[in-house]
Amino acid sequence: MVRLPPLPGPLVRFLLKTAMRDMMPAAAGLPGIADTDLDGFLDRLFREATGLLLLGLALGAVLWVSLPILTVYVPLPSFWLPRKLRQRHTERLTSTRIYAVRQSVFLLKMYACMCWGQDPAVRARFALAPYPVDPGTFRTT
């Protein structure tokens, strides 16, 4: 198992939240990821995920925030963009021709979807039963 040194938590958390909120905003009558327990999800993720996975997610978030210069030709981080421009950045980044960027964003999207899709209100919207708490237990004897 590969263990990497702890990532700078608050900064990575801010970047991940920024990217995930842009990825899954409230729209089409659905709650956005900001309406779910994103902080709680990130707490779990930071506590439990492998260093390699966190590194991949952090990389995706850094790309997300830093690439408006390539997507909408504005040299600002994505969180300082006006709403419409930020939306255009999101659309262009998620459909970029650069495979490595697309894959990084896909990893980010996968975990954003996990956070969003396990929210009881979201599951109810799709007629799915809420998830009980994952026990995380195993046999010790």
Add this chain to the structure above:
Amino acid sequence: MSHTAFQERGPTVQVEADYVVVGTGAGGAAAAVTLARGGASVLMVEAGPWREPKDYAHSTYGAMRDMMDDWSSLITMGRALWPVVQGRLVGGTTVINSAICVRTPADVFEEWQRDHGVGGPELAATVWRHQDRLEAELGVEHTAPEAMGRSNELALAGDAAAGFDGHVIQRFAKGCEGSGQCLQGCRAERKQSTNLNYVPETLQRGGSMLSCAPAERILFEGARAVGVSGRFQHPQTRRRGAAFQARARKGVFVAASSTHSPVLLRRSGLRHKAVGAGFRAHPGSGVFGLYDEPVDQNRGVTQGWASTRFRADPGFKLETLAIPMEMAIARMAGGGAPLMERIAGYRHMAMWCHATRARSVGRVHVGLGGRPIVRYTLDRRDMETFREGMHRVAELHFAAGAKQVVSGIYGLPPSIGPDELHLVAQGPLDPRNYVAILSHLFGGACMGADPSRSVCDGRGKVHGHPGLYVADASLMPDNIGVNPQHTIMALAMMVAEGALAEGTLAEGTLAEGTLAEGTLAEGARA
């Protein structure tokens, strides 16, 4: 019966048995129970923890954390980065798959004999004999109509219209309720994963097990395998614990999967070029159909319908596959408000998939920290087959009444109508344009008649290393075009039976004729 889970740092844990079996998935558990039924003492060594059904995760996040190998972070290193899906817990991938039961097709044995000098009618007869037993013991059933769910019903309807010669899947499941929780493990205990049957039976027959115990090296005395060593690892914190040493009086079985078995062999000093070579897979991808009516694909059996009509030519299998919503929606194109608009239609979507019998060959290497690295890229011919698989799935959706399909192919419109089906048929051939996974893995420690080109002989014995056997999918010198669990289990039983025969014959207590009839296990049981 004895089970030792994670041990904190301290004195080395020493254990001994007739046979040490590394891995408790389809291959390892089938080999272990066969050895135990033959009267041998068996020690199972499993990298992951032992989770009872009550311990299974509910959410997809929990399944990734608790059940997948390293959060499912193993990806192919090639032109495209495709995830390799494997379980890491007692029961291995049988806990998280759909337990689809397909007998090994006869042509597989002919191909293995022609191309690798192993197989033929004798191997076929042996494998099928074990498959008879597996089907009886594990209660193979066709999914009942009331457990099918709307997605599978639509596939049956589409099949009737398109003429794909499909069928209701038979699975190692007793009275499946259609809870749609195969990926997170069946808490209802209907799916017959090996942690519910062969592992407990091995323990009841006097066996023992180390869990949370990734084997790092095979121990040798001269060329002979005499055990394995490693260090316990906590499944939550990944903290390393005490060292362990498992000594084998008669033999060591390696059944840690097509990615981990070659790595274990390589790390143990087997420098043969065939170790890690011959990696093959069934790369697969899905297409959503968008229907007027709600489908609610997560209600009903995860996989209930399949077609093998295209298995031989061009080489893919079609199946329904209802993955959890969180994973399904991540496959939809785009982000922001357009993504949410697509997700809003999720209740009306059904996801069906294809698995390509790819001819491309990859290689498993040892990476950082002993992790496997899989080098694998589909060639153009395989990509044409892969694309044709996508096209056929889309065609089936339209035959079932879908008004649109969502292919997830990069470069195509996010959704496609019936009059645009040609876009999928003429889609890109670059694997980077597809979101795919590798769930059926083969090779890496292949059997073959020629010791210069293979790791094992036709009975799973590693060339040049007495007492060392391979008993999982890494044995298979080619992929088979159908779900491999049934074949893996039968081959593992065959390897174990051969080892028992060798051990017993060495002691001069059993006649060869009895073994040829395959009555060893029954005799021991009686």
